Amino acid sequence: MDALHAAPRRQRHALPAGGCDGGSTRALRRGLRRQPRATGRPVARIARDLRLPPGRCRNSLRLETGGSARGRARRKGGCRSLHVGRARSAGGRVNSGASDRAVTQPDSSPAVPEVLRGIRAVVFDMDGLLLNTERLARKALHLAATELEIEVDDDLCAAMIGVPTDGCRRLLLDRYGTAMSPDAFFAASARHLHAQIDAGEMRLQPGAHELLEALRQARFPRALATSSARQKAMHHLQRAGIVNCFDAIVTRDNVARGKPHPDLFLHAAQRLNTAPQRCLALEDSYNGVRAAHAAGMPVMMVPDLLSATQEMHDKSLAVVSNLHQVRKLMADRLARAARSAAQT
Structure with a gap:
């Protein structure tokens, strides 16, 4: 849709199953700090090597973005999570009034x-x-399609998001072949986009x-x-x-x-x-x-x-x-x- 606008990561350890007391948590973290980051040695094995109680070493940190600037770390059984604020519906749209949800971060991601x-x-x-120009651009694509009497669905619009002009041209040629001119479509879309911007809709x-x-x-x-x-x-x-x-x-x-x-x-x-x-x-x-x-x-x-x-x-x-x-x-x-x- 931009046609209209014409290093290795560190291993993050998963924490082992079970409960967790303060002493075990501190010992486990000391053990983690001593490990070379490149080894990716499982935390469960580190816990065993440190002779920590096998059933008392489950812990994960949840960062609460709505809290203090530093974020409050608190114990919570389960996987490591990051609160991301507003929840999304099944269709992927943001529900502005919904409660926070936790998005699980992959074990390979650093904290x-x-x-x-x-x-x-x-x-x-x-x-x-x-x-908010992606939303304006999507509307401009539909207006251009109506003007040129072609059909453009939301899937094609989504495929063009974050794609430079040359990539968008290939997408259009793959979909329509010679039945439409990408340049004419881009020109009409750009005109409708600028009209929205001139009307004060860009924010x-x-x-x-x-x-x-x-x-x-x-x-x-x-x-x-x-x-x-x-x-x-x-x-x-x-x-x-x-x-x-x-x-x-x-x-x-x-x-x-x-x-x-x-x-x-x-x-x-x-x-x-x-x-x-x-x-x-x-x-x-x-x-x-x-x-x-x-x-x-x-x-x-x-x-x-x-x-x-x-x-x-x-x-x-x-x-x-x-x-x-x-x-x-x-x-x-x-x-x-x-x-x-x-x-x-």
């Missing part, structure tokens, strides 16, 4: 606080992550302003990495009033390959003079998450039109429902950055 302590910069996607996504401001106050480096063409990206950012919020803006014009290839994220990290594994990527699309993961960047997914699949959970540090929750998870890291900046 969120541990990774965030090492983060030195943040790299944002644009459409669907910072701006920042929930939490976008607050997160950008928190990063600015902490003097935390930030970049934009979008599959959109530079002219369109700059237009959207200027209209949204956030064009000056970034230390670097990387677009499809700057790289040979778009998402899901890692080029955009690698180029953004280079522009920030920060190693990719020290950057936190924020994405809403499947191809965006795949691109950040391929670049070796820890990535948080903030779903918009696409709900998180198992692949997305496997590749993401966390899946959260809005950027407010990203800011809360980063609160400790930003506070340390602000203190460090104040001393310089």
Whole structure:
């Protein structure tokens, strides 16, 4: 749908079954800290080696994003979970009034606080992550299809999310062949998209302003990495009033390959003079998450039109429902950055 906008991770141990008392928990954690991270030795075996009671070593940590900035860790039997705020219906849409749900993180994912302590910069996607332009683009696609008297379903619109123009052209040619002109379709879609923007329908996504401001106050480096063409990206950012919020803006014009290839994220990290594994990527699309993961960047997914699949959970540090929750998870890291900046 961007046609309209023309490093190894650390092993996270699963905790063994059973109950857990304070002494066993502390001993188990000491044992975990002593293990080389690359070994991935099962926690159950570590517990046995430490001669801990076999039935008393079950524990998991739940991060409550609605709590303090540090997050409250509490014991809870079962798997390691991360609260992500609003629940989703079976169709994948966000239920704004629903209670929090816990999204199980894969055992291969590192704990969120541990990774965030090492983060030195943040790299944002644009459409669907910072701006509601994916929803506007979907409407524009349907309006263009009606104008050109062709049928475009939601599955095709979803397949185009996070895909650069050349990829969208291939999708259209695969679906329609020579029965329609991709360029004519793109032109009509872009016209309808701009009409919506001119009518004032483009808005920042929930939490976008607050997160950008928190990063600015902490003097935390930030970049934009979008599959959109530079002219369109700059237009959207200027209209949204956030064009000056970034230390670097990387677009499809700057790289040979778009998402899901890692080029955009690698180029953004280079522009920030920060190693990719020290950057936190924020994405809403499947191809965006795949691109950040391929670049070796820890990535948080903030779903918009696409709900998180198992692949997305496997590749993401966390899946959260809005950027407010990203800011809360980063609160400790930003506070340390602000203190460090104040001393310089």
